[in-house]
Amino acid sequence: MNKYCFGVDIGGTTVKIGLFTTDGTIVDKWEVKTNKEDGGNKILPEVCASLEEKMQEKGIAKDEIEGIGIGVPGPVDDDGVVLTCVNLGWGTFNVAEEVSKLTGIANVKAGNDANVAALGEMWLGGGKGHGEVLMITLGTGVGGGVIHNGKIITGTKGAAGEIGHMTVNYEEEDSCNCGRKGCLEQYASATGVVKVAKRILAKSDEVSAIRDKDNLSAKMIFDAAKEGDKLATECVEQLGWYLGAACANIATVVEPDVYVIGGGVSKAGVILLDVIQRHYEKYAFHAHKDKEFKLAELGNDAGIVGAAKLVINE
Template sequence: MNKYCFGVDIGGTTVKIGLFTTDGTIVDKWEIKTSKEDGGSRILSDVSESLSEKMQEKGITKDEIEGIGIGVPGPVDDKGTVLTCVNLGWGTFNVAEEVTRLTGITNVKAGNDANVAALGEMWLGGGKGYSDMIMITLGTGVGGGVIHNGKIITGTKGAAGEIGHMLVNYEEEDPCNCGRKGCLEQYASATGIVKVAKRLLAKSEEESTIRDKENLSAKMIFDAAKEGDKIATECVEELGWYLGVACANIAAVVEPDVYVIGGGVSKAGVILLDVIQRHYEKYAFHAHKDKEFKLAELGNDAGIVGAAKLVIN
């Protein structure tokens, strides 16, 4: 095995890049702008140029590079083909083959960014020491990744792990961003939590420290719940119910060892883990009840760490 590898996490605004040793040590990390002009045609060329510049700077040759792993915000099959990536302007093409053509490095692998982040958490983060793991990322939306026997489950079209679009409320009348109604993302994302809180406030005359708050946020709701605010606590309980039921249903199919909760909402900490686990244990099949719930540890580095792991056996 060669000494170094690159992990690349392509986002809608910036591309995060990490240079790693093959034992997982970060040698360097940096960002470049995501050039979405002309249907994102320059993105991979810009990445290739940036990798080349870093190799020159560090005095590293191609022979010392084990490979390049890439995470992208869209479905990716197990051959490295992106199946349309709206946020970047990409259609269907093989990312791995294109990066090989641009860099001359043959060991290139690509994956969906949420799945890749899950792989990173399994390798060096909250899921370290486990080989079967579910990661749920609670941010603007709800993302997910499924790891089985240390490998990403991609699905036949690269769209496995879309946990945020599990149907959890058959009676919801408002549409999700995906066009359906009642998706987990509508309740467990940062925006979803605020929406739930506003519904509860509208139905109740209870005094609450979050009532009439300008720019109400998920953080405000969790902070109020920690102080005993009744409406905020009810909101957190509802969030925990949806996530607990979702995790119980996931366990019935893949039965992971551990659930790792990440994203901005996970900064709420133990209060979030506790409410999810309590509802999970209530609804899980008896053989699935004894599972770990942990917070993600890698933050914004999860993507580059997981991308690097794609090319390290």
């Protein structure tokens, strides 16, 4: 095995890049702008140019690079074929082959960004020491990644792990961003919990610290719940109910050792883990109880760490 590898996490605004030794140590990390001009055709050439510059800066030869791993915001199959990335302007093409061609480095692998982040948390973060991991990312939406036996479950079209679009409420009348109704994302994301809070507030005249806020946020709701605010606590309970029940259902199929919770909402901390686990235990099949729920540990580095892991075979 060679000494170094690159982990690349392509986002809609910036591309995060890490240079690693093959034991997982970050040597350097940096960002470049995601240039979406010309249908996103400039993104990969500019990323590869940045990799070349870093190798020259560090005095690293190409034959010292074990490989390049890449996370992208869209479905990716096991061969590195991206099946449309709307946010980047990409259609269907083989990202791994293109990067290999641009860099001259043969070992290039690509994966969906949420799945890759889950792999990173399994390797060096909240799921370290476990081979069966489910990562749930609670941000503007709800993302997920399933790790089985230390490897990403991608599905036939690279879209496995989209737990944010599990239907959890068949009575919902409002549409999710995906066009369906009643998705987990509508209740458990940062935007979803605010929407739930507004519904709860509309049905009550009770005084609450979260009432009449112009820019109500998930953080405000959790902070108020920590202080014992009744309506804020009801919002948190509802989020925990949806997530806990969803995790119990997921366990009947993949039964992870540990659930790793990341994303902006995870900054709420222990109160979030506790409410999810309590509702999980209520609905879990008897053989699936007593699972660990942990906070993600890698933050914004999860994507580059997981991308690096794609090309490292321990």
